[in-house]
Amino acid sequence: MEAQNNPGAPAYQRIASTYRGKIASGELRPGDQLPTESAIADQFGVARQTVRTGLSLLVTEGLIVARRPRGHFVREREHMLYRPQERSRPRPATPEVDRFSQQISAEGRVPSQRIEVSLVQATPDLAERLRVETGATIVARRRVRSINGEPTNINDSHFPLDIVKDSEIMSPAYVPRGTDQVLADLGHRQDRAIDEIFVRMPTPEEIHRLGLGLGTPVAVHYDTGYTADGTPVRCTVNVLPGDRHKIVFERSWHDD
Amino acid sequence: MEAQNNPGAPAYQRIASTYRGKIASGELRPGDQLPTESAIADQFGVARQTVRTGLSLLVTEGLIVARRPRGHFVREREHMLYRPQERSRPRPATPEVDRFSQQISAEGRVPSQRIEVSLVQATPDLAERLRVETGATIVARRRVRSINGEPTNINDSHFPLDIVKDSEIMSPAYVPRGTDQVLADLGHRQDRAIDEIFVRMPTPEEIHRLGLGLGTPVAVHYDTGYTADGTPVRCTVNVLPGDRHKIVFERSWHDD
Missing domain, CATH: 1.10.10.10 (Winged helix-like DNA-binding domain superfamily/Winged helix DNA-binding domain)
Incomplete structure (x- = not known):
């Protein structure tokens, strides 16, 4: 062959x-x-x-x-460790994860981010996950995260307008206590999340925002957060260039 | 732009x-x-x-x-649901996962697989995860899974030779009780696993084995299983064409 x-x-x-x-x-x-x-x-x-x-x-x-x-x-594949579980499980990594990982933040590199907040019309993918009509107005809180000034990944969170419209989520500033805590304080504490990972070639907009080279596909990670009664209150879309990330989950045979 | x-x-x-x-x-x-x-x-x-x-x-x-x-x-993106957690958490999916998914097996399609077992030299990626020397002899149990006769994904499990050499894992036949149970019966019950997902363009061998078209990147999922004392006993490499799969995890804020 x-x-x-x-x-x-x-x-x-x-x-x-x-x-x-x-x-x-x-x-x-x-x-x-x-x-x-x-x-x-x-x-x-x-x-x-x-x-x-x-x-x-x-x-x-x-x-x-x-x-x-x-x-x-x-090609140097210096993969940044990306751990979706950190959002809901802020405990130390197990020794195996430490062994596998090259934690960029621990290497003295400088992370930074740029945040934009806007009202947008829900595309079909977001409408399905937030259970609103396609075209309904939702809040988009968009970030490009950089390391040492180089754009590294896209992290766009979306919220139903009615639950966040009077909150600091509408302000394009860093929220020290985190948007998950803001949602909880508004009475929408997240209880569980679904992570969905798709793999595809980047769009021209993503190539531009992330400065991608040839032969660089992306992982698109939808992270949808639900309250205890099963209502979706957040859908975060992360776009992770394949040459810069590895996505890591830990599993135990004892969970649940 | x-x-x-x-x-x-x-x-x-x-x-x-x-x-x-x-x-x-x-x-x-x-x-x-x-x-x-x-x-x-x-x-x-x-x-x-x-x-x-x-x-x-x-x-x-x-x-x-x-x-x-x-x-x-x-392009029709008919994504097969791929759930790494099913290996360690064989419980029913939550309603959200059901809503998101189009379970191919539930749609009357016919899954099939072809298994080959061989002794191979550990490549650097496998050697690191199984903690053996690069070039050491390990057991590779390779599968191509198909749906309705169309190759769908690659699923290659690797084991240290010394722990599986006298077991039915060496036979290129379907093991009804599952290779995880075989490992457990041999005294190597898995206690936890690390999932690592990389995104890249396919190799020519993968294009050939999976019949991939242009513009189709793959997710490469390393699933490494550990015993309770932290010894790796299995490293499964899944190659998932981006146009046919979505990878789904569920998370609860209550896990652990």
């Missing part, structure tokens, strides 16, 4: 397959530089354009990045 | 932006056919090649599919 094992495959496919294999096996590590185009051309006995075609496949697959004029490098 | 609102943008971008907007707003629904290339060309006053360039952007973004010779259609 792999062109590497198929000498009849076109040369550009054999080149792509060779370096794909070296990355998969760990022979080439994140950040490593690939040989120059002319070195690869000599090795395979082909023209440089053939090498470029082969490497462009790996760029589209998100495995390598082109940094002209220096050359091609194995 | 959107070319639709920018009359100076090239025509192919304005065409892409127009139909992107119609899909986002719900004016065009999944399965709907777009106007013909010549109808769009007439409307925008451009050549058909310009229309094709604009629509090809939306194909790459995974928003529409080309079904020649019939035309272009809004």
Whole structure:
């Protein structure tokens, strides 16, 4: 199946397959530089354009990045840990999570965010989750979170207008006690949530807001919060570029 | 930012932006056919090649599919519900999950699977999670799950060789009581698990095994199971095409 094992495959496919294999096996590590185009051309006995075609496949697959004029490098996947459970379960991570994670906030990096609040019409996806009519007016509290000034993810929370209209959720400022506490103080304490994760290519708006490169799909995480009587009071849409995040949940066989 | 609102943008971008907007707003629904290339060309006053360039952007973004010779259609996102928590929490879904889900198994579709068992060398990602040396021999129990004969997702479980070598996990047959119960019977009952979800473009092998189309990223779900003393005994790698799955978790503010 792999062109590497198929000498009849076109040369550009054999080149792509060779370096794909070296990355998969760990022979080439994140950040490593690939040989120059002319070195690869000599090795395979082909023209440089053939090498470029082969490497462009790996760029589209998100495995390598082109940094002209220096050359091609194995993509560095420095994944920020993203833990939906932290919203409802603010306890310390277990040792396994610590072992897996590279907590960016613990690495001396500087997080920041920009908040905008607006009244918007509910799109079908939000209308379904907040149980309002499509086109109904809802409150959108939109954030782009950055690390060291680089946009990292999108975090847009949506609320039914009637329950938040006179609250500080309407102000585009950071709310120290958290919007979940504001909802609770308004009599809408969340009791449970549903996390839904979809995977797709980014929209042009997301590419623009997040500065995404080629071959970078996104996870879209809908986090819908319900009160004890099952009424949805919040729907947060997080857009997480695949090259910057891993989403982590912990599960115990004893929960509930 | 959107070319639709920018009359100076090239025509192919304005065409892409127009139909992107119609899909986002719900004016065009999944399965709907777009106007013909010549109808769009007439409307925008451009050549058909310009229309094709604009629509090809939306194909790459995974928003529409080309079904020649019939035309272009809004992609149908019939998402199979994928619930990692079912492994450790076999209780009925809450009403919200039922409302969200379109349970394929409940729709009279026919699931099937193909299992292969082999001894493989641990790649760095598996070695880290199973705490063995990279290159150490481990057991891989690989499955492709299909619905109505169409490959749907990849589900590859990996085990340290020493704990499963004399068990039925080594046989490429369905294990009615489940591999988790086999591990428990061998004295390795799992107590908790870590779910890690990454998002990336598929490898050529995944494209081949799953029959993926253009603009289809995958979620890669590592599910690592630990015994009560914190020893990893299983690492399952699930590859979930983004156009066929949504990953769902439920959370309660009362867990633990």
